[in-house]
Amino acid sequence: MTTSTDNAQKTTKPKKAKGPLRLEAVVPATILTLLLALYFVMFFDGHMRRAIEYGGTQINGAEVNVGYLRTSFLRAELEMGGIQITDKNQPTRNIFQVGKIHFKMLWDALLRAKVVVDNASILDIQALTPRKKPGYVVPPSPPSTGPTALEKAQAQVLDQTRKKYNENFLGDVASVLGGTDYKEQLKTIEGNLKSDARIKELQKELDEKKKKWETRLKELPQGPEFKAYQDRIKALKFDIKNPAELARNIGEADKIRKEIETKVKLVDQTSKDVKSELNVYSQEFKNLEKMVQEDLADLQKRLKLPNVDPKEFSQQLFMQMIEQKLGSLAKYIAVARKYMPPQKTAAEKQAKREEQIIPPKRGQGVNYHFPVTTGYPMFWLKYAALSSELGQSEYSGNIKGEIKDLNTDPSFLKKPTLFLAKGDFPKQGISGFDAKITLDHTTDQARDSMDIAIAGFPVSEQVLSNSPDVKLAIASAKGSSVMNAVLVDEALTVDIKNNFGDIKYDLGAKNKMVQEIIDAILKGIPNVTLNAKVTGSLSNFNIGINSNLGDELAKGFQKQLQAKIDEAKAQLNKLVNERIGSEKAKLKEQMDKTLGPITKGLDEKKAEADKAVNDAKNQVEGQKNQGQGKQLEQEGKKLLKKFGIGG
Amino acid sequence: MTLLLKQVFAFLKMLNSETGHNQIAAGIAVGFILGMSPMLSLQTFLVFMLIFFFRIQAGAAFLAAFFFAFIAYLLDPVFHSIGAQVLQSPGLQPFFTTLYNMPLVPLTRFYNSVVMGAGVVGIVAFPFVFFFSRMLILKYRQTIVARVKQTKFWKGLQATSLYKWYYTYDNLYG
Secondary structure: OOOHHHHHHHHOOOOOOOOOEOHHHHHHHHHHHHHHHHHHHHHHHHHHHHHHHHHHHHHHOEOEEOOEEEEEOOOOEEEEEEEEEEEOOEEEEEEEEEEEEEEEEOHHHHOOOOEEEEEEEEEEEEEOOEOOOOOOEOOOOOOOOOOOHHHHHHHHHHHHHHHOOOOOHHHHHHHHHOOOOHHHHHHHOOOOOHHHHHHHHHHHHHHHHHHHHHHHHHOOOOHHHHHHHHHHHHOOOOOOOOHHHHHHHHHHHHHHHHHHHHHHHHHHHHHHHHHHHHHHHHHHHHHHHHHHHHHHHHHHHHOOOOOOOHHHHHHHHHHHHHHHHHHHHHHHHHHHHHHOOOOOOHHHHHHHHHHHHOOOOOOOOOEOOOOOOOOOOOEEEEEEEEEEOOOOOOOEOEEEEEEEEEEOOHHHHOOOEEEEEEEEEHHHOEEEEEEEEEEEOOOOOOEEEEEEEEEEEEEOOEEEEEOOOEEEEEEEEEEEEEEEEEEEOOEEEEEEEEEEEEEEEEEEEOOHHHHHHHHHHHHHOOOEEEEEEEEEEOOEEEEEEEEHHHHHHHHHHHHHHHHHHHHHHHHHHHHHHHHHHHHHHHHHHHHHHHHHHHHHHHHHHHHHHHHHHHHHHHHHHHHHHHOOHHHHHHHHHHHHHHHOOOO | OHHHHHHHHHHHHHHOOOOOHHHHHHHHHHHHHHHHOOOOOHHHHHHHHHHHHEOOOHHHHHHHHHHHHHHHHHHHHHHHHHHHHHHHOHHHHHHHHHHHOOOOHHHHOOOEHHHHHHHHHHHHHHHHHHHHHHHHHHHHHHHHHHHHHHOHHHHHHHHOHHHHHHHHHHHHHO
8 A cells, every 4th residue: 555645755756966066055156256356346446445545534634535546456466646645734735645656565475464565666756735625624533531642752852842941032131131120020929948948947857856866865874884884893803712703703794894885885876876867967958058059040040030151042042943853753753663663671571471481271272383484574565665756746856765674573574664765846945855764673772763964945934032022033044954863772862953044034122222132143144053962861851952043142142131140140149148048047056056065975975985994994904913823814814805905 | 043053954854864974974074173173263264165165964064063162172181282292293393384484374273282183183083973973874864763764653644734745845945
């Protein structure tokens, strides 16, 4: 008997045996691959161009445009052109414009998830070109919780330069020459002098210490105590005939010796301690004079009394110009050290080793590392040629340069990064531009150097002094500049040499005499030099600025200004003396009255202690002479030896 | 998830049929390698490609991978010790150095002791797992499936209209 199911099974055609390949999967896979390829051919370039524009705009803070972008998957190439970077402070122009950028990457590196640009070219660079329409400026982001790393780097420089810089320097000079009445100003200066407060502190300290020293002096052994020791020694009998008594008396003599030694040590120690404190106090009193000088300097600053020193003139006039350069330098260094970190220090390497010693979690295993023979840093621009030729555009220039070995892991690659650029922008008056920047972060000790020279460039308005009394600015000039900067680890050396010619000044002074003096000086110097030397570290540097303009101004103002300043300084001295003179003299008198008797008391105690020791020695010696026989002599010698006086 | 469940049901159906024992055995053997390998690695991707392009039973592979992953977790210390010995073997150092410096290959994390140990065990045991699971499948069909088919319950079930409907549906769309 057969069922209907059996019949159905019999009528069903036997399925054809399928091969090992899943052919039905090949078709969708092929379609997917073709779609992907189509996307890369038709849309990828456009999407990437927009992504670069968006990212660039966010980073730059103003619109970035990319005219075209082409990629080649097989050749691992990227080419883009018509790049415009909007100036966020002036959106109607571009900071610079690049005609064409071409990158040729290595597939070998891409397969390792690294980007190595074997060869690149950046062509047709133009600066400060006008835009067809104003670029979009990204709205400022809400205030962050703290300054960014770049802001911190710049602030570090400004913190120091601002301490040495007075924007109103020439205004202060004019004010002094105008005959300011300092008596009135001094009356309005509030707050105590530092030295005044210190005198009061020293006074209080002296009262407290006096009590303490007197107490310690009283605690020292008094005359009768030493007399008692002498009496006890006198009572001792060294009778050879009575050995038991002799032994007892020798023991007693030893005991007295130890007691005297303890007392002598106490006197010595107290004398040493108290005298040391007396010396410290005397020194602090001497330091008071230094503090008075500081108070005078502080008052001079508060009264805005200028210093008739050529260096001071140069510093105050040009500090702003130099601080801009230093601020930029600090920012570039911060960026370079962040993205191109130098080799780890010994301490960091040790910490890393210790971290590796910690056993890994179960299941994670241990990673074994083999020698890297063909590794790459995360990013490495091996070589890029920069080139631009003078064209029709008003903003084009002749520029040739190269970038070598820009990479994210210099310690691994062992190759320093080099930027070289030479050229000029004749239409903009910039000539003889020559820059060489080396960033060597290949070892533990990072070394960055920057040598930049510009033979000629137009100088736009540079304000040297801006105050209601005097305004002095370089309205226009033709400048040349050489800057050499070296930073080894934290040690910074910057040498800047500038020269300005064809200068047109913008001068305005309320005081006629000041106007005449400055005007005469400016007419006498057709060329202004400005040299600056910075040494130290970015967090703590010394800056020396000198300029013939500063020298001449100082010289010009010398006669009139010095007399006024001396007069003001005399007034200040008088004020300080009136304020603290009597207090200081009182303290001095009190100090002499206290310190003298204490020192005398200590010396007396020391003398008493020394005398007690000598008396004890003499008494034992006397006993020895009275004693009989050799044995006693020997015992006496032993005893003297214990006192430290025997021979 | 639906796709995964579909594969698991297909595995159960094929297991109880009379064909495809090689596909199931290959699925279990490949699942063994999947279970032994770290989840995110190049070799996992390669195994998935094999499952996709070759007629390997995916449901069996996933179930086996799930099962062997637990065993692999318990065997990690053994894998670590085997892997460490292989990686430290002086004769293999030039070979590993070459691999370490090749593109893509480091993405397999072969330089990790557990990955290397699990990989070595997986490759060495692969043929044994294949033939052993094939033998078990055939044995299962000869003993358990054949016996179930002889039961009155199974014969009664085959006589129902629901079974007939399912049988026809499976032939048409299954």
